[in-house]
Structure formats: structure tokens, C-alpha cells
Amino acid sequence: MLRLRFHISAALPIAALAFLPALAGCGEPQEEPLPPLTETALAAVNENPGAPRDQLAREVDELFTDREFGETRALVLMHGGKIAAERYAPGYDADTRFVSWSMAKTVTAVMIGMLVADGRLTLDAPAPVPMWQRAGDARSEITLRHLLQMRSGLDHTEAGDPPYESSEVRMLFLDGRGDMARWAKEQPLEAEPGEQYEYSSNTTVILADIAARALTDSTDPQTRRKAVADYLEARLFGPLGMTSMIPEFDASGTLIGGSLIHGTARDWAKFGEFLRTGGSSGGAQLVPRQWVDAMTTPSPKSEFYGYQTWLNRDSGIDRDKSKADRGPDTLFAAVGHMGQYILVSPEQELTLVRLGHSDSEERTRMVGGLFDIVELYPAD
Structure with a gap:
């Protein structure tokens, strides 16, 4: 659901600036002066945010006040590891837990990476799903890498018309809700494993089930929940100080790893x-750097997607197609339903979190507003 690049307006040539007063005197329309910044807008931005403070305050303010977003x-x-700006709408604050929606997929990818690093899972071996390993079952060719890159070939349709026919809705709320991973794993192939990209929340729940099976042999739901929750806390949330997280x-007992993890904006x-x-924090490498590199590398079947992570490439989603590209190629994102975004730009030392509620048309405009902020910061 992501296309994170938009048009950057070219600056006027210096020679043209000399004619502006004369043109204005000839009755040409002049730009309206910008309204003064409110105390609320200014209070959201730190004194030294690493970018022009007033301009940053104005761009942040627009995200909260422009209804078209x-x-x-x-x-x-x-910016550079410090909070440069922070703001909440009325009724929300730094202690409010926000639902991840599909940002959770990127968390699940990190958990899988840790289990691979631990030697409990193998990236290119057949995915450890017992029901696929029966003689003659072509699903036995699906690997962990295929699942991570959303190219399992399973017949999962993320969005349906009517909505209750989508695989996601059926898994989360209808006939699959009691055992989501089983429902997702039971679906047949619609393409050869590895040959077709198809975004799928069902696929991420299969990954979450694989993680639980790697951590415990028990089928008891409470034991499975505890094994995964304890692992996430010990290996990720705890070391990062993400104290608000509720999966x-x-x-x-399967983590709903494609859509339902709750946490504060700061976390x-x-x-x-x-x-x-x-993949590091405080000098400790929590997951191998090579794994984060793999998460942010285009897959063979989708240049805009890595391991459960969106990349700043053409996807035709969440962007204004009438405008040109914006943002560094190295920028990547965790993206959730209705406008949840974690934009990460290593070149600019930036992490930008926006949480809220926007429909598809509003998201196209709102992502442009996010890039108005991103482009205030120079790349290395």
C-alpha cells in the first residue's frame, strides 16, 4: 500500500527573481502571506530540530489541520536519534496505545530474523508446515523466504468485493478466526511458489505460527502465547524500551502478526x-545487520517490497501518480491500514511516525505531506 515519492518543485532561476517586483507592479497576482504559526504548532517542534523550525512546524501543523489528509x-x-517533533490530536497523548494494523508485519519479519539467527529456522528450506509436507503436495516447495517476500503462491486475496469474501476478512473475523494460521495454510496454490507477488495478511499469520512452533512444541494456546510474547519481550521490546507493546x-495462541500489535507513537x-x-540499539546488535539489509532489498517479484517491509519504489499505491518521484531510494516503511506509517530514511537519519485514520484518497495526499517533512532534511 505504498508509493512514497512525489514531485519536488524546481526553484526559480535567480535571474527571474529580479523581475518579480516589476511584474507585481503590473498587476500580477501576489502570493498570500502565510498565516502566523499558532502556539500549538510551534510547541510541537523542538528548538533545534535539524531543519528550519518554522517550516517544520508548519508542515506538521498541516497534517493535523488539513481535513483533506x-x-x-x-x-x-x-532526527539523529532524538525527538525533533511530536504532536497529538485532542483525546490522544504520549501514553495512548495505537493499533499497528499491518505495521505488525515488519515486527513479525524481525522476529523471524532472530529465529533464523538463532538457528531455529532456515530461510531457503521448505517452510516447516507439516500439512504441506505430504507426498504430492506442491506447497512443500514454499520456503520461508517466499513467505517473507509475499510470493508463496497460495490463493490469498487480501481485498474482496464484497469485503467478506476477502481472505483477510474471512481469516480475522469469519470462518478462520478460531485458528487463523490453520485456515491460511489450508488454502490451495494459485501460482507456483516463488513466481508471483501477492500481498497477504494470511501469509504473515503463517509466519507467526511458524515462529510459535520454533519456540515450543506445545499446542496449548496459553503456552504458545507465552512463548512468543516472552520471546518478543526479551529479544525486542525489552531491549528497545518499548514498554507499551501489547501483541x-x-x-x-498464534500471534496475529499481520495486523494486531498495540503501542504508543514513541514506541x-x-x-x-x-x-x-x-538492527542495533545501545551498541547491541539485536538482529543481524544483514537481516535488516535483506528486509529492505527488493524481492525478485516486487521491486517495492522486501521482507514484510515496503520500499521506496514504484508500486502504484498510496501515491499521486500525476507527480514525480520523491524521497531517497533507500527510504523504507512499515505501513498499516487507514494511514499508519513508520517512514525510515537512513540517509537522512530520520524516522517519521504518523498514526491516524485516512481513506485511500486522503492517504495519497497525506503521504505527500509526510514527504514535505522528509524533504526538509538533507541526505548524507
């Missing part, structure tokens, strides 16, 4: 910073 509920901007599980920013620094 939808409803922005929280924004946290990190959700289904009735079988989501900590997760973005962890990715920005290549």
Missing part, C-alpha cells in the same frame, strides 16, 4: 530507529 492522531519525528493472539518510533540503525 484525514485525521492525524499522533506524529513523532526522530494480540487468536484462540489457538513505534523506537522500532523505526532500531531498523534505521541496522
Whole structure:
């Protein structure tokens, strides 16, 4: 759901500036002066944010006040590891937990990377799903890498018309809700494993089930929940100081790793910073840097997607197609339903978190507003 690049207006040639007063005197329309910044707008930005303070305050303010962007509920901007700007809509604050929606997929990818580094999972071996390993079952060719890159070939349709026919809705709310991973794993192939990209929340729940099976042999739901929750806390949330995080599980004890992890805006920013620094925090390497590199490398079947992570490439989604590219090629993102974004730009030492509620048309405009902020910062 992401295309993170937009048009950058070219500056007027210096020679043309000399004619502006004369043109204005000939009755040419002049630009309206910008309204003064409110105390609320200025208070959201630190004294030394690493970019022009008033301009940054204005861009942040627009995300909260322009109704064409939808409803922005929280924004946290990190630059060089420090908070440069932070703001909340009325009714929300630094202690409010926000639902991840599909930003959770990127968390799940990190957990899988840790288990691979631990030697509990193998990236290019057949995915350890027992029901696929029966004789003659072509699903036995699906690997962990295929799942991470959304190219399993399974018949998963993320969006349906009517909505209740989508694989995601059926898994989360209808016939699959009791054991989401089982429902997702039971679906047949619609393409040869590895040959076709198709975004799928069902696929991420399969990954979450694989993680649980790597951590415990038990089928008891409470044991499975505890094994995954304890692992995330010990290996990721705890070391990063993400104290607000609440992951959700289904009735079988599988993490709903494609859509339901809750946390504060600051904690989501900590997760973005962890990715920005290549999987490290406080001098400790929590996941191999090579894994974060792989997460942010285009897959063979989708230049805009890595391991459960969106890349700043053409996807035709969440962008204004009438405008040109914006932002560094190295920028990547965790993206959630209705406008949840963690934008990470290592070149600019930036992490930008925006949480709220925007429909598809509003998101196209709102992502442009996010890049108005990104482009205030020079790249290395």
C-alpha cells in the first residue's frame, strides 16, 4: 500500500527573481502571506530540530489541520536519534496505545530474523508446515523466504468485493478466526511458489505460527502465547524500551502478526530507529545487520517490497501518480491500514511516525505531506 515519492518543485532561476517586483507592479497576482504559526504548532517542534523550525512546524501543523489528509492522531519525528517533533490530536497523548494494523508485519519479519539467527529456522528450506509436507503436495516447495517476500503462491486475496469474501476478512473475523494460521495454510496454490507477488495478511499469520512452533512444541494456546510474547519481550521490546507493546493472539495462541500489535507513537518510533540503525540499539546488535539489509532489498517479484517491509519504489499505491518521484531510494516503511506509517530514511537519519485514520484518497495526499517533512532534511 505504498508509493512514497512525489514531485519536488524546481526553484526559480535567480535571474527571474529580479523581475518579480516589476511584474507585481503590473498587476500580477501576489502570493498570500502565510498565516502566523499558532502556539500549538510551534510547541510541537523542538528548538533545534535539524531543519528550519518554522517550516517544520508548519508542515506538521498541516497534517493535523488539513481535513483533506484525514485525521492525524499522533506524529513523532526522530532526527539523529532524538525527538525533533511530536504532536497529538485532542483525546490522544504520549501514553495512548495505537493499533499497528499491518505495521505488525515488519515486527513479525524481525522476529523471524532472530529465529533464523538463532538457528531455529532456515530461510531457503521448505517452510516447516507439516500439512504441506505430504507426498504430492506442491506447497512443500514454499520456503520461508517466499513467505517473507509475499510470493508463496497460495490463493490469498487480501481485498474482496464484497469485503467478506476477502481472505483477510474471512481469516480475522469469519470462518478462520478460531485458528487463523490453520485456515491460511489450508488454502490451495494459485501460482507456483516463488513466481508471483501477492500481498497477504494470511501469509504473515503463517509466519507467526511458524515462529510459535520454533519456540515450543506445545499446542496449548496459553503456552504458545507465552512463548512468543516472552520471546518478543526479551529479544525486542525489552531491549528497545518499548514498554507499551501489547501483541494480540487468536484462540489457538498464534500471534496475529499481520495486523494486531498495540503501542504508543514513541514506541513505534523506537522500532523505526532500531531498523534505521541496522538492527542495533545501545551498541547491541539485536538482529543481524544483514537481516535488516535483506528486509529492505527488493524481492525478485516486487521491486517495492522486501521482507514484510515496503520500499521506496514504484508500486502504484498510496501515491499521486500525476507527480514525480520523491524521497531517497533507500527510504523504507512499515505501513498499516487507514494511514499508519513508520517512514525510515537512513540517509537522512530520520524516522517519521504518523498514526491516524485516512481513506485511500486522503492517504495519497497525506503521504505527500509526510514527504514535505522528509524533504526538509538533507541526505548524507
